[in-house]
Amino acid sequence: MLKSKTxxxxxxxxxxxxxxxxxxxxxxxxxxxxxxxxxxLELVQALGIPLEVRQVFQLQIEDASMITAYDKVxxxxxxxxxxxxxxxxxxxxxxxxxxWSTHALSPGSLLHLSGVLYEQIxxxxxxxxxGYRWELGMPMTRNAKANLFEAxxxxxxxx
Amino acid sequence: xxxxxxxxxVTRVEGHGKVTVLLDDNHRVEDAFFHIVEFRGFERFVQGxxxxxxxxxxxxxxxxxxxxxxxxxxxAIDQIAGLDPDDLSPTATKLRRLLHFGQVLQSHALHFFxxxxxxxxxxLDAEAAKRNVVEVAIANKDLARKGIQIRQFGQEIIKALAGxxxxxxxxxxxxxxxxxxxQERDAFLNGEGVPSIDNIxxxxxxxxxxxxxxxxxxxxxxxxxxxxxxxxxxxxxxDGALELYDGPLRAIDAQGNQTLLxxxxxxxxxxxxxxxxxxxxxxxxxxxxxxEKGWNRVxxxxxxxxxxxxxxxxxxxxxxxxxxxxxxxxNNMTMHTHWARLIEMLHCAEAIRDLLNDEAILGDDLRREGxxxxxxxxxxxxxxxxxxHHYEIDDKGMITRCNLIVSTTHNNEPMNRAVKWVAQNxxxxxxEVTEQMLNQxxxxxxxxxxxxxxxxHALGKMPLYVEVQDRRGNIIQTATRS
Numbered sequence: 184m185l186k187s188k189t190x191x192x193x194x195x196x197x198x199x200x201x202x203x204x205x206x207x208x209x210x211x212x213x214x215x216x217x218x219x220x221x222x223x224l225e226l227v228q229a230l231g232i233p234l235e236v237r238q239v240f241q242l243q244i245e246d247a248s249m250i251t252a253y254d255k256v257x258x259x260x261x262x263x264x265x266x267x268x269x270x271x272x273x274x275x276x277x278x279x280x281x282x283w284s285t286h287a288l289s290p291g292s293l294l295h296l297s298g299v300l301y302e303q304i305x306x307x308x309x310x311x312x313x314g315y316r317w318e319l320g321m322p323m324t325r326n327a328k329a330n331l332f333e334a335x336x337x338x339x340x341x342x
Numbered sequence: 343x344x345x346x347x348x349x350x351x352v353t354r355v356e357g358h359g360k361v362t363v364l365l366d367d368n369h370r371v372e373d374a375f376f377h378i379v380e381f382r383g384f385e386r387f388v389q390g391x392x393x394x395x396x397x398x399x400x401x402x403x404x405x406x407x408x409x410x411x412x413x414x415x416x417x418a419i420d421q422i423a424g425l426d427p428d429d430l431s432p433t434a435t436k437l438r439r440l441l442h443f444g445q446v447l448q449s450h451a452l453h454f455f456x457x458x459x460x461x462x463x464x465x466l467d468a469e470a471a472k473r474n475v476v477e478v479a480i481a482n483k484d485l486a487r488k489g490i491q492i493r494q495f496g497q498e499i500i501k502a503l504a505g506x507x508x509x510x511x512x513x514x515x516x517x518x519x520x521x522x523x524x525q526e527r528d529a530f531l532n533g534e535g536v537p538s539i540d541n542i543x544x545x546x547x548x549x550x551x552x553x554x555x556x557x558x559x560x561x562x563x564x565x566x567x568x569x570x571x572x573x574x575x576x577x578x579x580x581d582g583a584l585e586l587y588d589g590p591l592r593a594i595d596a597q598g599n600q601t602l603l604x605x606x607x608x609x610x611x612x613x614x615x616x617x618x619x620x621x622x623x624x625x626x627x628x629x630x631x632x633x634e635k636g637w638n639r640v641x642x643x644x645x646x647x648x649x650x651x652x653x654x655x656x657x658x659x660x661x662x663x664x665x666x667x668x669x670x671x672x673n674n675m676t677m678h679t680h681w682a683r684l685i686e687m688l689h690c691a692e693a694i695r696d697l698l699n700d701e702a703i704l705g706d707d708l709r710r711e712g713x714x715x716x717x718x719x720x721x722x723x724x725x726x727x728x729x730x731h732h733y734e735i736d737d738k739g740m741i742t743r744c745n746l747i748v749s750t751t752h753n754n755e756p757m758n759r760a761v762k763w764v765a766q767n768x769x770x771x772x773x774e775v776t777e778q779m780l781n782q783x784x785x786x787x788x789x790x791x792x793x794x795x796x797x798x799h800a801l802g803k804m805p806l807y808v809e810v811q812d813r814r815g816n817i818i819q820t821a822t823r824s
Contacts, residue, residue: 244475
């Protein structure tokens with residue numbers, strides 16, 4: 184995980200008049216803790232934080248075009264592994280991935296595709312938040328919600 | 343010693359499947375199977391739910407073609423609400439058609455540009471590392487960019503009508519809940535935030551030119567690969583034109599003789615489903631012909647085969663070229679499914695343009711009511727083929743029975759035939775099965791754009807695991823591809 188200062192300097196010291204920043208929430212609120220990414224966006228909007236948001240089930244190839252309209256992109260997704268502290272904020276770099284399928288385009292693959300197709304790659308970060316259960320139609324777990332709030336407060340403190 | 347080759351799972355299809363090839367002691371192919379090995383049971387899931395929830399619930403079958411399930415269920419629920427298709431207002435029907443054309447356009451774009459194009463651009467023997475859309479983008483950036491924009495256009499049509507690109511809601515019992523605003527309509531006509539519809543049509547004409555030129559230089563393998571005789575099934579208009587939303591079902595045999603022409607709602611009288619112990623996916627067939635001869639392909643190739651014309655001029659011109667290639671005979675060439683898919687995309691784009699210019703889509707007569715019935719059957723041509731939703735309810739309006747026959751189920755036997763073709767023509771009498779050979783099995787399956795998530799109602803992410811066994815189950819060769 185990066186130190187907060189580095190994150191602040193690179194990502195969350197936005198200059199709104201000159202920079203466009205997009206937050207992409209990945210997941211599905213119908214599948215319990217898989218909805219963490221979308222819930223993060225709800226918090227951004229509810230608190231009036233001046234960032235553009237977009238919710239997606241999965242990252243798709245056409246999103247390679249969409250992200251080129253932004254200077255910086257923050258991907259927010261739930262994570263199946265138990266991350267120390269409940270979340271992690273890390274930079275994303277272009278990554279060539281031959282195993283692509285429509286169900287699993289990673290943020291790194293998306294950046295790589297943006298570079299190949301449009302010769303533009305925004306600075307990007309991935310906020311991974313630990314989730315615990317993934318059942319259809321069930322509510323989010325208490326521990327996942329706690330991780331969400333911790334992760335959100337971390338990001339908010341950097342804005 | 344006989345042995346068994348297993349491809350598990352198959353990649354670049356939606357869902358999870360497995361292929362087994364049985365070889366005898368002399369390395370000759372004995373048989374081949376395409377298994378569906380996951381099951382989620384959506385038909386049971388909706389039982390006990392109010393009938394008006396069905397069009398929303400069934401969208402969760404799939405993240406790729408939720409609109410098709412939404413509309414097929416909506417057509418069935420219309421009937422339970424006491425309304426046949428002609429009873430809906432012209433505005434509601436045209437808005438639903440617009441949504442459907444947007445869906446077929448974006449789904450076909452996803453398949454052709456993202457999933458199938460590596461097979462076409464790089465051929466049968468390409469290295470695994472090359473078979474992905476990034477390599478397509480490197481090889482043909484213009485094609486990849488247009489593919490993305492055409493898919494985005496279809497998705498934006500869906501978003502404008504249903505509120506979201508995936509799992510939005512537009513149809514309600516007896517109609518739709520929202521009309522199109524003039525501003526929304528003009529954005530698609532004038533290209534505000536998306537390419538204009540005229541641009542999409544021009545690009546599709548260009549992509550078809552690309553396909554025809556590609557075919558000129560690659561005809562030997564495109565015409566030959568996984569080609570076999572079969573029946574074909576699809577929806578047509580009353581006078582025989584290609585139809586995707588509502589009309590009778592027509593089937594023909596491999597020689598073009600008509601084997602079925604019946605109202606889609608009579609499907610129970612004409613179709614039976616065979617269960618085989620090695621797959622969760624059933625095998626539908628025409629009762630009149632029996633299980634051996636009654637199976638049919640569905641999807642773009644079948645639809646072009648069973649229709650006598652296309653109602654939009656540019657797509658009709660392309661259909662004639664396509665038809666002339668076989669001298670007007672039924673086309674049984676599996677790889678030509680991709681060509682047929684592009685013709686349908688052009689038709690969808692033209693139909694979208696015509697609907698956008700139709701003032702009826704701006705109307706406010708959105709929903710009508712009727713007298714409740716006890717069952718409803720909705721049939722639609724989804725991108726992958728004929729899709730059937732059938733619901734029965736009790737006197738409280740709760741669903742008591744649900745039967746879904748999805749496109750990939752119709753294509754179950756055809757995909758098995760395609761796998762057998764590759765097994766007999768590529769794997770037969772080979773002592774070493776290479777990765778390129780296994781890829782050819784997948785190419786044959788992929789031409790059908792199977793959605794195994796829909797067919798068995800499960801989601802999956804798919805590395806490739808290959809296992810060779812002798813008849814006693816001893817593993818004698820394995821290979822893994824991530």
